[in-house]
Each structure stands twice: as C-alpha cells, then as structure tokens.
Amino acid sequence: MKSMTLAAAATLLPLAGLAADLTVEDAYLRSANPMTGAAFMRIDNPGEAACMLTAVTSDVAERIxxxxxxEEDGVMxxxxxxGGIAIPAGSAVQLDRGGDHVMLLGLTRSLADGDRVAFQLDLGDCGTQEVEAVVDNTRDASHAAEGADPHADHSGH
Ligand SMILES: [Cu+2]
Structure with a gap:
C-alpha cells in the first residue's frame, strides 16, 4: 500500500517544475483596505538564461x-x-515594500491574515510559474527581506 501511495505522489511532481529553474520564496501579500493590495516575494533565477517577469495574474483582483x-519631489x-521586471541569470530579485511590487487593484474578495492566494507569474520565455502567497498584514516592513529580527520591536520605521 505504501509504495502505491508514493508512486501516485511521484506522478504529480512534474507539475511543480513547469517553469524554468526559477524558484519563488517568501511570497506574501498585504491589503490595507478592501479595494487594493500588494504582493511581495523573492524570485531566484539560478539558470543561465535571463528571465523577465512580464505579468502576474490571479482571480484575487480585477487588475494586477x-x-x-x-521619489518625486521628496515624496515616494x-x-x-x-515591460516587466528583469531577473538576470544567476541572480535573484526581491519584490519588497517600498520597492518593486505586484499591485492588486479591485480585490474580488476580502483578505484576512493567513489566507492563501494563488498567483500565476508570466515569465516570458522562461514560462509560467504558480505561486501561493499568504496574507500577512502584520509583517514588519524594514526587515521583511531578512526574516525574523529580534530587534524588530525597537525599529521606529
Ligand atoms: Cu503599487
């Protein structure tokens, strides 16, 4: 019985590798109001071909x-x-608060912390990639890219 289960699981594995060698880590999204939100993630491209994130689709928003x-006149x-966000070969791109991000316009449902949202990344010649992002409105902004920070409570920004 156990071996049959493993065999069945193995046939599903190729689905995870449809895109190039890209890996997406730490995908999360925030929604400060019922209409809009933003998604963030780290995209790694260990391959030898440059990729371009040209579009993101999801049923969570009417427009993405x-x-x-x-900065414009001192205001962000x-x-x-x-044209898209370039992900050079052998490097990674961090979509982060205050930087590049995936903008969600016209949310189709209310989002609560812990909800999971499926996105499809269109990476041009590198194919497409499925990503699941978790809603996290509590994430600290300044150290988001560095993971847990014991001093986060003391950061005033
Ligand atoms: Cu935006």
Whole structure:
C-alpha cells in the first residue's frame, strides 16, 4: 500500500517544475483596505538564461500591475513598470515594500491574515510559474527581506 501511495505522489511532481529553474520564496501579500493590495516575494533565477517577469495574474483582483516606488519631489510615489521586471541569470530579485511590487487593484474578495492566494507569474520565455502567497498584514516592513529580527520591536520605521 505504501509504495502505491508514493508512486501516485511521484506522478504529480512534474507539475511543480513547469517553469524554468526559477524558484519563488517568501511570497506574501498585504491589503490595507478592501479595494487594493500588494504582493511581495523573492524570485531566484539560478539558470543561465535571463528571465523577465512580464505579468502576474490571479482571480484575487480585477487588475494586477507591476509597480515600483520612486521619489518625486521628496515624496515616494508608485509608478507602473513598463515591460516587466528583469531577473538576470544567476541572480535573484526581491519584490519588497517600498520597492518593486505586484499591485492588486479591485480585490474580488476580502483578505484576512493567513489566507492563501494563488498567483500565476508570466515569465516570458522562461514560462509560467504558480505561486501561493499568504496574507500577512502584520509583517514588519524594514526587515521583511531578512526574516525574523529580534530587534524588530525597537525599529521606529
Ligand atoms: Cu503599487
């Protein structure tokens, strides 16, 4: 019985490797209001070909755009990224608060901490990748990319 179960599981494994060699880690999203949200993640490209994140789709929002932040007259503003986010060969890109992010416009359902949301990343020539992000509105901003930080309670920003 046990070997049969393992064999059945093994046939499902190829589904996880549809895209290139890209791996996505630490995908989470935040929603500060019922209408919009933003998703963040780290995308690793250990392969030898450059990839481009050209679009993100999900049924969680009516419209999804790739955004970045830039300073304009001393004020940080969001701007839509044209063409996509490059993920050079052998490197990683961090989508993070205050930087590049996946913008969710017109949420189709309410999101609570711990909810899981499926996204499809369109990586152009590198194929597509399924990602599951968890809703986490409690995440500390300044150290999000570094994982748990024992001093997070003392950061004033
Ligand atoms: Cu945005």
């Amino acid at each position: 755009e790739l955004h970045t932040h830039e 503003r969001m701007r839509r990224i044209e």
